[in-house]
Amino acid sequence: MPLHARTAWTRTLGQLAIVLALALLAGVLVGYPWQLLAVAALGIVAWHYWRLRGVLLRLTARQRVEPSGGNGVWNELDRLLHRTQEEMRGRKRRLVEMLRAYSAAAAALPDAVVVLERNSQRVRWFNDAATRLLGLHYPDDIDASLGERLQPLPVARWLASGRRAEPMLDVPSPASAGVRLSLRLIPYSDELWLLVARDVTKVMRLEQMRRDFVANVSHELRTPLTVVHGYLDMLDPEEQPEWAPILEEMRRQSQRMTQLVEDLLTLSRLEAQDSLVDEDVSMGSMMVTLRREAEALSQRRHAITVDDGADIDLIGSTRELHSAFSNLVANAVRYTPAGGSISIALARSADGGAVLSVRDSGYGIPAAHLPRITERFYRVSTSRSRESGGTGLGLSIVKHILQLHQARLEIESEVGQGSTFSCHFGPERVHARERDVARLPVAGP
Numbered sequence: 001m002p003l004h005a006r007t008a009w010t011r012t013l014g015q016l017a018i019v020l021a022l023a024l025l026a027g028v029l030v031g032y033p034w035q036l037l038a039v040a041a042l043g044i045v046a047w048h049y050w051r052l053r054g055v056l057l058r059l060t061a062r063q064r065v066e067p068s069g070g071n072g073v074w075n076e077l078d079r080l081l082h083r084t085q086e087e088m089r090g091r092k093r094r095l096v097e098m099l100r101a102y103s104a105a106a107a108a109l110p111d112a113v114v115v116l117e118r119n120s121q122r123v124r125w126f127n128d129a130a131t132r133l134l135g136l137h138y139p140d141d142i143d144a145s146l147g148e149r150l151q152p153l154p155v156a157r158w159l160a161s162g163r164r165a166e167p168m169l170d171v172p173s174p175a176s177a178g179v180r181l182s183l184r185l186i187p188y189s190d191e192l193w194l195l196v197a198r199d200v201t202k203v204m205r206l207e208q209m210r211r212d213f214v215a216n217v218s219h220e221l222r223t224p225l226t227v228v229h230g231y232l233d234m235l236d237p238e239e240q241p242e243w244a245p246i247l248e249e250m251r252r253q254s255q256r257m258t259q260l261v262e263d264l265l266t267l268s269r270l271e272a273q274d275s276l277v278d279e280d281v282s283m284g285s286m287m288v289t290l291r292r293e294a295e296a297l298s299q300r301r302h303a304i305t306v307d308d309g310a311d312i313d314l315i316g317s318t319r320e321l322h323s324a325f326s327n328l329v330a331n332a333v334r335y336t337p338a339g340g341s342i343s344i345a346l347a348r349s350a351d352g353g354a355v356l357s358v359r360d361s362g363y364g365i366p367a368a369h370l371p372r373i374t375e376r377f378y379r380v381s382t383s384r385s386r387e388s389g390g391t392g393l394g395l396s397i398v399k400h401i402l403q404l405h406q407a408r409l410e411i412e413s414e415v416g417q418g419s420t421f422s423c424h425f426g427p428e429r430v431h432a433r434e435r436d437v438a439r440l441p442v443a444g445p
Contacts, residue, residue, distance in 0.1 A: 112197035135175035215268035263393040307345035336362035352427035365413040
């Protein structure tokens, strides 16, 4: 117990003892000691209850308790209540200042910020940028359904995904047709979510300029490369034997540059597409083709096995999926030393979808490189990639093709143990194989 409270308590007990002693002495003088002592005790209790009543009334009415000048326990209680009230007022004042500062900061953000209720998707608060980018107006849109306010954007369905909602990277603004937005949902509590909308118009314009530049330059490089190929084919190394190594290296490098141009054109074409024309993809024929390509690239240097026991087909683009799968197979052959093994498998996933995996026993990829391995031109080992003839665009092409099929690429790798590249397709992209297709043995070289 603090010193002031202990002193006040001792002083109050002393005062009570003195009052009771005086009452007892007066009772002895008049001949009624116990009666006067009882009356004094009742008076003391009544007085304390009266003081307690006053404190409760002030607290109930939220009145400010002023410290009194006495030195009893009730005076000390008034001082403690006054100090507590002052501390609470100070904390409340600081909290209000912080809330105002945060509100001002959120209002000044160039990105639109909207606070939503999780279950009802109703708007609780939004900043000034939400008016400019999303077309929300205060106070009309407070407590309104965000899905209804942002039509025709598919926001309601997107919000229903909750924590699993992927960012919407390029959508038109409801307030301005020429503005492109990136929407992101941040569940920051059990009851409230945060919707952040960013103006990416300039970024998308620059990205389109980059795509057009790459596509145009790649297209223009085709003609000079064709001319170079023609002249190289006309040169006969038997006429000048000393030129043979030089001509061979020139042919090899020109072919590598041609492949690079073709990959750039493929990547530019994929980036310019928002969707693909769906068709039934015969995975039986696909697996036969992948095995044939793997054996042709391997030249009997690897043990190749194929597992096509899932008995399913996919829905998508046969051309694009073949491009993606063959890229994975080519990488497995390219980065697996002679004597290694390569396994291609098609299987059902637990959610009813499908997984096509390509596993190798190659060099493996360090964990630090995995997050960036699908970036264009990103190389784990520059020297090894050049020796193997890779362009650095294969996995980027695979990623874009899978995204157009609402699929994803997962990579597992361990240095010295090999890598596994898995293409995961949702149930909506899978159906049972309906027609007879050339079947592969479940496993075997």
